[in-house]
Amino acid sequence: MTVSTNLPLEQIKCDLCESDNYIIIYPACYEKQRYTDIEEKFRSSGDEILIDQVVRCTQCGLTYVNPRLNASLILEGYASGNDTTFVSQAKARERTFERCLNIVERFWKKSDKGKILDVGAAGGSFLYVAKKRGWDVVGCEPNRWLCEWGQKQYGIPIHAGEIQSLNCEDATFDIITLWDVLEHTPSPRKVLEECHRILRPGGLLIVNYPDVGSWISKFMGRKWVFLLSVHLYYFTKTSITNLLKHCGFKIVAFKPHFQTLEVEYIFRRMQAYFPKMGHLGKKLVQKLRLQSVQVPYWIGQTLVIAWKR
Numbered sequence: 001m002t003v004s005t006n007l008p009l010e011q012i013k014c015d016l017c018e019s020d021n022y023i024i025i026y027p028a029c030y031e032k033q034r035y036t037d038i039e040e041k042f043r044s045s046g047d048e049i050l051i052d053q054v055v056r057c058t059q060c061g062l063t064y065v066n067p068r069l070n071a072s073l074i075l076e077g078y079a080s081g082n083d084t085t086f087v088s089q090a091k092a093r094e095r096t097f098e099r100c101l102n103i104v105e106r107f108w109k110k111s112d113k114g115k116i117l118d119v120g121a122a123g124g125s126f127l128y129v130a131k132k133r134g135w136d137v138v139g140c141e142p143n144r145w146l147c148e149w150g151q152k153q154y155g156i157p158i159h160a161g162e163i164q165s166l167n168c169e170d171a172t173f174d175i176i177t178l179w180d181v182l183e184h185t186p187s188p189r190k191v192l193e194e195c196h197r198i199l200r201p202g203g204l205l206i207v208n209y210p211d212v213g214s215w216i217s218k219f220m221g222r223k224w225v226f227l228l229s230v231h232l233y234y235f236t237k238t239s240i241t242n243l244l245k246h247c248g249f250k251i252v253a254f255k256p257h258f259q260t261l262e263v264e265y266i267f268r269r270m271q272a273y274f275p276k277m278g279h280l281g282k283k284l285v286q287k288l289r290l291q292s293v294q295v296p297y298w299i300g301q302t303l304v305i306a307w308k309r
């Protein structure tokens with residue numbers, strides 16, 4: 001399906017306070033559009049630079065893409081297509097998630113391990129790590145190819161669809177995680193409200209997101225590598241706090257979130273904003289045969305841990 005910049009775009013209201021008053025933070029630059037196919041554009045490893053207009057709500061400060069593609073088209077883009085680029089990093093992701101689970105377990109005060117739901121589970125790497133440590137795990141993921149990959153690779157139950165399509169009873173889960181997910185969703189508020197409903201009282205919510213208020217984001221400006229076409233929202237500590245409070249959560253902690261990827265993959269992703277540096281780095285690690293070396297990196301990713309009140 002072809003995405004034309006003058007066809008399916010729609011104006012949206014602020015997801016948090018429903019105001020339609022905003023100031024423009026970044027003007028659109030549709031001439032830089034790289035993908036005209038929604039399957040190419042919206043996938044977990046989507047690396048098209050931000051071409052849309054980004055605005056900030058003058059009432060509550062939430063920063064988001066507006067106008068944007070219709071939500072059902074975005075979800076259709078995520079649901080179809082395969083993502084071999086994304087699963088090529090499964091081993092490195094498992095390493096990231098070992099560290100993440102250590103943090104989650106530090107905040108989990110009960111002796112029994114409970115039931116975890118991973119929203120936007122992709123190939124299921126986090127759930128695989130959690131299952132090995134004795135957690136009861138379930139995932140949901142809109143991309144059908146990734147669901148099947150995870151089920152085959154890890155033997156993890158991953159429901160194909162959004163969180164709302166799980167149709168869970170109230171208070172089903174002890175922990176809900178959203179790794180690199182919330183900023184991709186057409187309505188983070190609706191996702192968090194559903195998380196709140198199906199989480200047990202006192203249950204933990206774990207969210208990571210690229211923090212547009214971080215010093216590194218401010219330093220890099222328009223070249224911050226998380227300014228991507230797939231990111232529909234750009235949270236700061238303040239805006240995510242407001243959103244979580246609004247949805248009935250109490251924040252326990254913020255932490256910098258380090259991710260691990262293979263060094264060649266990092267340079268490849270860097271090429272979107274820094275073509276020369278990314279290309280040279282990629283060539284260098286290939287020459288030194290260091291492509292598969294796994295390195296932790298931080299460019300403003302933030303982890304927030306919250307309780308259901």
Ligand SMILES: [Zn+2]
Binds near residue numbers: 017019057061
């Ligand atoms: Zn607002």
